[in-house]
Amino acid sequence: MDIATKQSLDFNTTTFTNERREPAAFAAIANEIRRDIVRMLVRAGSGHSGGPLGSADIFAVLYFSGVMRYKPDNMQWPDRDRFVLSAGHMAPVMYAALANAGCYPKDEQATLRKYNTRLQGHPGRDMHLPGVETSSGSLGQGISIAVGMAMADKLLDRTDKRVFCLTGDGELQEGSVWEAAMSASHFKLDNFCWLIDNNDCQIDGRVPDVMNVYPIVDKCQSFGFDTIVVDGHDYADLLRGFDQFLANQAGGTGKPTAIIARTYMGHGVSFMNDKFEWHGKPPTQEQAIAALEELAQHP
C-alpha cells in the first residue's frame, strides 16, 4: 500500500463550525463525514455502511448550518438543542458528525465497535460520548424519547429549545413510531423536527417489498405534521426544509415538522449506491480504498 493510500485511511484533524453557510459549502463537510464513515467501518470490520453514507448530507446540514444550537466543547450545555438518533444502527454518521464538529477527538473514531469504546455499535449513553443524548438501537423508541424531550422543553420549561430526531423509513414499520407521531401533534410540539431518511432500503430488501410504509407523506400529514419532502442530497433543499421548521417554531404554529429526505443508501460511493445489500455490512480494505479514492475526487 502506498503512502497516499495509507494516509487516506487515517483520520485527520479538520473540524467545521456550526453556522449558516451557502448550500455549496456543505459538500466538503459531507464528504469528510463520508470518508470518516468509511475509515471507521473498515477498521471496525462490522457495522452499517449504507444508511450512514446515504444520510451524510442530512447530517452535514443538521450539525453545521446553525439550525441546531450546541457547543462542541460542552455538549452538556443546558440550553442546547438536542438530536436523537432513533435509527441507532446509523451511529457512524452521528459519530462522524460529532467528531467533525469537534465534540471529541477525531482519531477516536478508530475505536468504533471496539472493546470499551465510547463509540458503541449502537449508541450507548452509558459511555458518555459527548453529543449522544440517549441509547438507541431498538427501532421506534428514539422518536418517543425525542417527543418527551420536546414536551419538557416546550410545555414544562417553556424554552425555545429544539429537538431533532432521525428515523429510517423501514423504522416506520414499528407501530410505536406512530404513537410518538400522534403525541407530537397532540401536544403541539412545533419545537420538534422529525427527519425521515427515506432511502427505501432495509436489511431484507426494498421497503415496500418488506412491508409497505407508503404513502409516508400522507401519513405524516394526517398525523398532524407540517410535512416537507426534500432531496436529501441537495443542500439547498435540505436548508429549505430546516428553514420551514424554524419558521413553524418561530410562528408558533403548534405543528411539529416532518422533513422527509429522499436519499439513496450508500450515496457517494458508486458501488454502494441504492443497494440494500449495503445496509448492514462494512467495506473490505480494498472496497474502502476504492471508496475513499472516489470520495477524494469530489471534496
Add this chain to the structure above:
Amino acid sequence: MTPQLLGQKPTRHGFGEGLVTLGERHSNVVVLGGDITGSVLTSMFKDKFPDRFFSIGIAEQNATTIATGLALSGKIPFFASYGAFCALRNADQLRISVAYNEANVKIGGGHAGISVGPDGATHQVLEEIAFLRTLPHMTLIVPADFEEARKATIAMGEMVGPAYIRFGRSPVPMFNTADSPFELGKAIQLTDGSDVALIACGSMVWECIRAAEELAKKGIKARVINVHTIKPFDVATVTAAARECGAIVTAEEHQVHAGLGGAVAEVTAKNAPVPIEFVGVKDSFGGSGEPEELMEYFGLTWKEVYASALVAMDRRDKGSSGTRAVRDVPQYTA
C-alpha cells in the same frame, strides 16, 4: 410484637397519595396517564397538578419512552398503568430506553396478581417481577399494604434511577403505620423466630403473619420477613434467616418461577443452602372470580404458607433438601 390488623385498603391508594406528596415536594415530578388514571389513582395527582399531568392515551410503549425523554430533560416522570401493560407490553422500552439509559423514570404497575378478581387472566399480571428483577439499574418495590405503598412511592420518587412499584387493585390488610420503618432495599423482620422463615412480598406478607400466628399455636416460632424491595435485594437479611432458621417458605402473588422465591433461592443457594418451599401461582394463568375465592383457589392464603412451613421444616429435620411428593397443584378451569 406481631403486627396488628388496622383495616383494609388497596395499595394503589397508597401510590396515589404518595404521588401527591411528591408533587407537593418536588416541582419537577410529572405524571403520565395511560387512560386508566382513576383506576391506578394517578387521577389524584392530575386533579391537584393539572399542569404537570400529561395524558398519553392507550400507548404504553410511547408513554414509557416519552417518560425517558422527560427524565433525560431533568424531570421525574411517573407513568402508571396495569402491570400487564406497563411492565411487559413495554418490556423493550424498559430495557433499552429506561434501564440502559439509567433514566430517572418511575413506573407504577397496578392490577398485580390474581387479587384483581373479575377482570380475569389478561389483567392479572403474574410475571413482571421475574422480568424486572433481571434489568440492570432497576429498583423494584412490592409494598405489602397501603402505608408501605405510600412510603415506597415517595422513596422511589426521591431516589435517582429507574424504579418500578407493584401494587394491587383490591383492599388488603393494613398493618403498617406512619411510624413503621421503611427503607428501600432493607427487608423488614416482622416477627421473631428461628424455627422457619416466612419470606414474602406484597399481599402475601399478611398471609405469612397469619400463618405465623397459627404455627405459634403449635409452638413453632416463625420469622416473618417482608421483602418489600425485590431489587436491590437484601442479601444479608435473607442469608441470616436461612442460616438461623434452616428452612424457608417464600410467598408471593406471582408465578412461583423467577420471582421473589427465585431471588431467595439464588441468594441462599450461594450463601446458605436450605430447604425452600415456594408459595405462589404454579405455572398457570389466573381467571375471573372474587379476589378471596381466587386466592383460595390458587393456594395464596395463610393455609398454604402454614402447610409449606411444615414441609420445609420436615425436609430440614430429615437432613435432606431433597424433593417431596408433588402435591396436587390447583389448576384454574373455567
